[in-house]
Amino acid sequence: MKQYVGFGTADERNLKSLAPMATPLISAVVQRFYDELMRHDSARAVFVGGLAQIERLKVQLAGWMKELFEGPYDLKYVEKRLQVGVTHVRVQLPQRYMFLGMELIRHELTTRLLAAGGAEVAPLLDSLNRLLMLDLAIMLESYVRSHLDRVRQLERATMEDRLDRAEKLAELGQLAASLAHEIKNPLAGISGAIQVIGDHMPDNDPHRPIVVEILRQIDRLDSTVKDLLQYARPRPLHLREVSLGAVVNRVMTLVREEPAISGRRLAFRAPDHDVNIVADDGQIEQVVLNLVLNAAHASRNGQAISLHIDEGADRVRLRVEDQGKGMTADVLARALEPFFTTKARGTGLGLSICRRIVEEHGGELHLHSEAGRGTTAVVELPRGGPERIRGQHERTHSHH
Ligand code: HEM
Ligand SMILES: Nc1ncnc2c1ncn2[C@@H]1O[C@H](COP(=O)(O)OP(=O)(O)OP(=O)(O)O)[C@@H](O)[C@H]1O
């Protein structure tokens, strides 16, 4: 950075020669600095420690200013000043104050030095300007570092959260799958036995409707169990390049037949060119289907369900929007949890499976909802598929 600003030994010499003239000026500059800050409400608000804090800071600022002229401008100088920046970040001082503060210090020091020393100090002031620019850069570096730290922390937290959820879901999935297996066989036995009893009943037997009802209920159980098995077991991704519009269109064709949906106004216009993504189209289809079914369940006849595809540079977004009953904040907060449902016959797996599939693709699933107004589900997918796969792809290609 020194090289970039062009700060060298000549500058160090210049600043040293200014020191005797500058030292007596410092306390006035510090006073002026704080007078100026106190005139701004938002700056004043930062000093929560009252007069005692300000008196302490005046001493520290004076020390900081003295070092401007004395150096040495080594690593320790930088570290010390980075630490001052860290303090400002810690008290959440907006970054823009650093420019204002530094400009105020520059202005006060240069005009006072010029007044005291006349024309012969003028050429030396250039060195002071350079150093203040360096100091500003160091101060801003503290902000950059602290923001980076925050981003990293957030990323780590998100990652851990995802792992937790994936583990929980996998466990639940296994549990559900083994339970479903346990239920399937005895169920088949019961069904067979009841059928035998039914077959031996005369047509006019008064108990016949009961047998029919039992068989109907067994059928229902059986299909629930099948659903569970199919839902709960994660399948590996079979990735290939697919047109997202075509996938959505396939789901549209499928759901138009569905009785739960036939009364809703379904709107989707595929983009006029192919929006290709690397994905498992079967699984993405399942995501779209689940989202459309949820939208349909929440809507009344005549209400619209509309789907949109938006394209970004690296990502594509699919929105499924309904004008149905929406969700309260409580429901919205839990909607993505496995087995959370508000429906008498729901399994509550739909959205959690959607999220798992979307995240396995390296994407994100978000819900926006307002009770009484409707819900929008947003699926965001990277065009190139999951990062892990992209990485492999690049590696194989770099051999050529
Ligand atoms: C841009 C030039 C500035 C310089 C050179 C400077 C210098 C310093 C120094 C040396 C410290 C003590 C650091 C420490 O304890 O580690 C400090 C702390 C502080 N500065 Fe600044 N400062 C500047 C701008 C500002 C501005 C514009 C404000 C307010 C609007 C401000 C508010 C504070 C506060 C609130 C603290 C510390 C709080 C505490 O520890 O009690 N500073 N500053
Ligand atoms: N579009 C929507 N509008 C309003 N509420 C919704 C919507 N989508 C989901 N929900 C709420 O979130 C809950 C969880 O949805 P999820 O799809 O995970 O399970 P489900 O639909 O209840 O059951 P299933 O396993 O059959 O999908 C729903 O019970 C419902 O309360």
Ligand SMILES: [Mg+2]
């Ligand atoms: Mg559902």
